[in-house]
Amino acid sequence: MLRRASRFHIYGNIFIPIGLVLLTLAVLWLLGELPQFEWDEKTLHTVTIAVFFTLMRLSVAYLCALAVSIPLALVASRDALAERIFIPLYDVMQSIPVLAFFPLIVLLFIKTGQLEGAVLTILFLSMVWNIVFTLISGLRAIPRDIRDVGRVFKAPPVTYVCTVLLPAALPSLVVGSLLAWAEGWNTIVVAEVLHTYIPNGSAAQDVLGVGDLLVHSSAAGDTGLFFYALAAIIIMVTVINFVVWQPLLTYAEQFKFDA
Amino acid sequence: MPEIIFDRVGKLFPSTGKPGLVDVSFTINKGSFSSIVGASGSGKTTTLRIIAGLEQETSGHVVVPGRVGMVFQNAALFPWATALENVSFGLQMQGEKPVHVRATAEKYLAMLGLSAQAHLYPRMLSGGQRQRVGIARALAIEPPVLLLDEPFSALDEEVRLELCHDVLRIWQETGITVVMISHQLDEAVALSQKVFVMKQFSVAGTCDINLPYPRHPHAPEVVALVDHVRSIYRGEGNTV
Ligand SMILES: Nc1ncnc2c1ncn2[C@@H]1O[C@H](COP(=O)(O)OP(=O)(O)OP(=O)(O)O)[C@@H](O)[C@H]1O
Numbered sequence: 001m002l003r004r005a006s007r008f009h010i011y012g013n014i015f016i017p018i019g020l021v022l023l024t025l026a027v028l029w030l031l032g033e034l035p036q037f038e039w040d041e042k043t044l045h046t047v048t049i050a051v052f053f054t055l056m057r058l059s060v061a062y063l064c065a066l067a068v069s070i071p072l073a074l075v076a077s078r079d080a081l082a083e084r085i086f087i088p089l090y091d092v093m094q095s096i097p098v099l100a101f102f103p104l105i106v107l108l109f110i111k112t113g114q115l116e117g118a119v120l121t122i123l124f125l126s127m128v129w130n131i132v133f134t135l136i137s138g139l140r141a142i143p144r145d146i147r148d149v150g151r152v153f154k155a156p157p158v159t160y161v162c163t164v165l166l167p168a169a170l171p172s173l174v175v176g177s178l179l180a181w182a183e184g185w186n187t188i189v190v191a192e193v194l195h196t197y198i199p200n201g202s203a204a205q206d207v208l209g210v211g212d213l214l215v216h217s218s219a220a221g222d223t224g225l226f227f228y229a230l231a232a233i234i235i236m237v238t239v240i241n242f243v244v245w246q247p248l249l250t251y252a253e254q255f256k257f258d259a
Numbered sequence: 260m261p262e263i264i265f266d267r268v269g270k271l272f273p274s275t276g277k278p279g280l281v282d283v284s285f286t287i288n289k290g291s292f293s294s295i296v297g298a299s300g301s302g303k304t305t306t307l308r309i310i311a312g313l314e315q316e317t318s319g320h321v322v323v324p325g326r327v328g329m330v331f332q333n334a335a336l337f338p339w340a341t342a343l344e345n346v347s348f349g350l351q352m353q354g355e356k357p358v359h360v361r362a363t364a365e366k367y368l369a370m371l372g373l374s375a376q377a378h379l380y381p382r383m384l385s386g387g388q389r390q391r392v393g394i395a396r397a398l399a400i401e402p403p404v405l406l407l408d409e410p411f412s413a414l415d416e417e418v419r420l421e422l423c424h425d426v427l428r429i430w431q432e433t434g435i436t437v438v439m440i441s442h443q444l445d446e447a448v449a450l451s452q453k454v455f456v457m458k459q460f461s462v463a464g465t466c467d468i469n470l471p472y473p474r475h476p477h478a479p480e481v482v483a484l485v486d487h488v489r490s491i492y493r494g495e496g497n498t499v
Pocket residue numbers: 272274275277278279280297298299300301302303304305306
């Protein structure tokens with residue numbers, strides 16, 4: 001049973017991305033826009049740099065989201081009273097559509113000339129609640145006895161969090177992180193094309209990244225670049241899933257409590 | 260010398276407004292072995308949790324030790340830690356030196372016959388072995404009192420008897436004060452010097468057992484005392 005499941009993961013990891021690339025090619029072919037595959041070093045170079053910048057942005061935003069969501073989740077799951085106060089509060093905050101506030105955030109950052117800051121903020125906001133809510137449910141599911149072990153042996157508060165609560169909630173932390181990254185990839189396509197949110201903005205104000213490449217190549221009818229950018233995203237998501245999330249999910253399995 | 264004193268202790272749970280204990284008084288002496296029996300919901304766990312400092316009494320007065328070792332019904336081991344690491348936990352929390360932590364943890368694993376399993380994770384252990392790790396973890400901090408909340412109820416009969424034997428041996432070797440909740444009257448009578456019978460959030464009666472160890476479960480004196488405890492349980496008898 002377990003073996004079949006893991007084999008499915010491996011097949012899924014290989015065939016789904018290949019399928020997506022082929023599907024893209026098929027759609028482009030149907031539209032009569034099949035890209036010319038000459039070896040284009042300049043395009044490849046641009047895409048590689050864009051991928052690097054996008055990954056850096058997602059990583060920085062993720063680390064900030066992780067650092068903020070852990071205390072938020074811990075506070076909200078402390079006791080019944082905290083749950084009643086914080087969870088509705090977070091619910092309201094989470095339900096605010098991030099992109100609706102993007103123009104405001106962009107304007108704020110333009111004043112200081114920090115366009116990169118605007119992108120990071122929007123990515124951060126799109127990621128943080130995924131981790132918070134998944135982690136809260138993980139923390140709430142910790143058996144009372146396990147919490148009591150920490151209390152009976154008089155674990156100091158910080159040690160208690162690090163040696164009992166966070167390991168016990170690790171599986172949910174991994175799932176929350178995975179969701180946060182998925183949301184991040186979704187948002188990147190919008191977030192990197194800043195100028196659409198700036199009054200009288202121009203493309204020169206966009207930040208370099210795969211999301212930005214995707215939008216611009218598509219607008220400019222550059223199917224070659226568009227295809228490269230899309231393939232780069234699919235490959236990155238696949239590779240990260242393969243080398244980060246699958247091993248982490250497997251690793252977190254051993255942190256789970258028996259029913 | 261009393262180790263634990265409950266003086267007209269009451270516990271009201273603020274979340275439900277319902278009682279967990281009503282007017283409970285008893286004394287437990289240093290180095291003694293006591294059992295608490297009683298119907299489900301009668302307040303046994305609440306009593307143990309107040310002794311452990313996990314719960315605060317809402318009326319009355321208690322004298323409890325500052326430090327206890329506690330054994331949970333389903334062992335409550337950390338699934339991410341090996342047997343040795345689980346046993347080390349309490350010692351680490353006390354800020355002991357790593358060498359000392361390891362040596363002590365190994366000593367108590369050996370006391371429970373688990374040296375060969377030191378590096379196995381809980382999921383690789385049997386139910387009985389897990390519970391032994393839980394006992395070793397509780398003993399490792401060398402507390403004055405060992406509390407056990409229905410430690411054997413999830414185990415097979417044979418394993419349960421082995422573990423009862425282990426707990427009795429440890430009590431005799433270390434002189435630790437033991438308070439154990441049990442739902443088996445014969446187990447309580449075979450092991451302890453005093454049985455508290457709880458009913459509706461209070462102690463309905465106690466039974467002193469002055470029989471020598473080892474006690475055979477089918478010995479007539481043991482059977483007679485089990486019957487006596489059962490009569491308190493049903494509300495027929497009273498304190499001996
Ligand atoms: N945290 C809590 N909040 C509210 N009520 C509680 C809590 N813990 C226990 N109670 C209530 O207190 C009473 C005594 O519970 P307790 O757990 O001490 O019983 P018990 O004798 O250990 O029962 P069992 O044999 O089923 O373990 C029960 O009515 C229970 O519902």
